[in-house]
Amino acid sequence: MAVFEARRAGGTFTTLLLILAKDLRVEWRTREIVTSMGLPALLLVIVLGAGHADAASAPTAMWVTYAFSAALGFARTFALERGGLSALRLAPVDGAAVVLAKTASNWLTLLIVQLVSLPVFGALFTEQIWTRVGALALPLLLGGLALAVVGTLLGALIMQTRLREVLLPLLMLPVMLPALIAAVGATTAILDGQPVRAVSAQLQLLLAFDILFAATSLLLFDVIVEE
Amino acid sequence: MRLLLISAGLLMIVGMTWALALAPDEAIQGFPQRIMYVHVPSVLMTYLALGLCFVGSALFLWRGDRRWDRLAHVCGELGVLFVTMTLATGTIWGRPVWGTWWTWDARLTTTLMLWFIYVGYLVVRAWAPGTRGARAAAVIGVIGILDLPLIHWSAILLRTLHPQPTVFRPEGPALPASMLAPLGVNVAAFLAIFLVLLFLRLRQERTLDRLVTMVEGA
Numbered sequence: 001m002a003v004f005e006a007r008r009a010g011g012t013f014t015t016l017l018l019i020l021a022k023d024l025r026v027e028w029r030t031r032e033i034v035t036s037m038g039l040p041a042l043l044l045v046i047v048l049g050a051g052h053a054d055a056a057s058a059p060t061a062m063w064v065t066y067a068f069s070a071a072l073g074f075a076r077t078f079a080l081e082r083g084g085l086s087a088l089r090l091a092p093v094d095g096a097a098v099v100l101a102k103t104a105s106n107w108l109t110l111l112i113v114q115l116v117s118l119p120v121f122g123a124l125f126t127e128q129i130w131t132r133v134g135a136l137a138l139p140l141l142l143g144g145l146a147l148a149v150v151g152t153l154l155g156a157l158i159m160q161t162r163l164r165e166v167l168l169p170l171l172m173l174p175v176m177l178p179a180l181i182a183a184v185g186a187t188t189a190i191l192d193g194q195p196v197r198a199v200s201a202q203l204q205l206l207l208a209f210d211i212l213f214a215a216t217s218l219l220l221f222d223v224i225v226e227e
Numbered sequence: 228m229r230l231l232l233i234s235a236g237l238l239m240i241v242g243m244t245w246a247l248a249l250a251p252d253e254a255i256q257g258f259p260q261r262i263m264y265v266h267v268p269s270v271l272m273t274y275l276a277l278g279l280c281f282v283g284s285a286l287f288l289w290r291g292d293r294r295w296d297r298l299a300h301v302c303g304e305l306g307v308l309f310v311t312m313t314l315a316t317g318t319i320w321g322r323p324v325w326g327t328w329w330t331w332d333a334r335l336t337t338t339l340m341l342w343f344i345y346v347g348y349l350v351v352r353a354w355a356p357g358t359r360g361a362r363a364a365a366v367i368g369v370i371g372i373l374d375l376p377l378i379h380w381s382a383i384l385l386r387t388l389h390p391q392p393t394v395f396r397p398e399g400p401a402l403p404a405s406m407l408a409p410l411g412v413n414v415a416a417f418l419a420i421f422l423v424l425l426f427l428r429l430r431q432e433r434t435l436d437r438l439v440t441m442v443e444g445a
Contacts, residue, residue, distance in 0.1 A: 153370075157363040163354060170350065174343035175370055177336070212373060220369075223288055223362055
């Protein structure tokens with residue numbers, strides 16, 4: 001069984017990869033999360049693009065879309081674990097690996113949403129999004145990671161709560177604000193034509209945010225994973 | 228407790244009289260500047276309440292003792308109370324002095340987000356009762372505090388409309404003594420009120436817990 005192999009292989013990292021592979025395999029077969037995140041994201045892009053749509057409004061539109069997709073989607077990822085993580089809890093796996101794997105799978109799902117929506121943003125808002133996509137990669141990745149880390153942490157916490165789909169945006173977005181401000185600032189500057197070097201302050205803030213909340217997730221993983 | 232109540236009342240009366248009537252007028256802003264004597268203590272009490280909420284949350288997560296959870300809960304409530312007062316007094320102060328009720332200045336925005344985070348804390352406590360909810364709320368209480376340094380840091384880093392810190396600076400306060408003194412008295416008054424509310428609510432929660440245990444045990 002895969003789980004016992006993890007124990008023999010001795011490792012948080014191996015466990016992480018196994019759980020991640022399992023999540024991605026399930027997602028590949030059901031396409032549930034990508035749909036529940038991707039469709040609202042696409043709708044949001046189009047609705048926002050129907051209004052005032054130019055290079056100035058693009059960064060805000062992008063990050064509002066990503067933040068709301070994350071808030072909608074991440075509430076699902078823990079709900080999908082049949083029996084509320086009990087299988088994972090019973091398995092002799094490191095809790096930290098579970099948290100990291102969940103965060104990674106959430107991050108990858110969000111990345112897919114970001115990639116799929118980029119052409120649409122480019123078409124509706126400004127083609128700069130396509131031409132500057134290389135420079136945009138860093139804010140997109142770091143900002144997406146911030147959303148994934150905070151979303152996984154809070155999503156796991158409220159797994160058993162009533163009305164969790166409503167609660168997750170309410171809890172996530174205030175905490176995310178510094179990261180979103182930094183991400184929007186970086187995206188604005190890059191779309192304006194500035195080099196990545198010029199947004200180093202925002203990227204540093206994003207990185208600090210990511211590290212801080214990843215560390216918090218790891219420190220509190222037993223609270224997250226346990227009953 | 229009675230002593231605390233009386234001193235809170237006295238300090239408030241002295242502090243408010245001094246602030247509103249006796250303290251000197253500020254040269255540029257005039258009379259509205261006196262809101263500072265309510266605004267600054269509110270901010271300080273917010274930090275105190277949310278700091279205690281953090282301590283209570285962290286210790287509850289570590290130890291599991293219900294007393295820490297009660298402290299965190301009560302301080303979360305007081306935190307929301309004082310953040311609301313901070314935002315309200317700040318807004319009212321801003322209108323005559325800055326000409327606007329609100330601005331997306333870094334400090335204002337992050338304080339508003341702090342309000343949302345701790346309202347979220349209270350919502351989780353309401354919607355997820357029991358130990359599971361208490362632990363979830365405790366994690367939020369811990370995360371919320373990680374936002375606090377960002378508030379102070381952002382006020383300094385980004386260009387802001389909000390006044391640069393004039394009291395808690397490395398170089399020492401920039402306020403004249405004639406204003407520092409009433410400010411100090413008002414901070415003490417607010418602190419006394421904070422403690423009164425804290426002990427009252429803690430006693431309530433303790434009694435509620437005991438009642439629940441008795442009813443469930445019966």
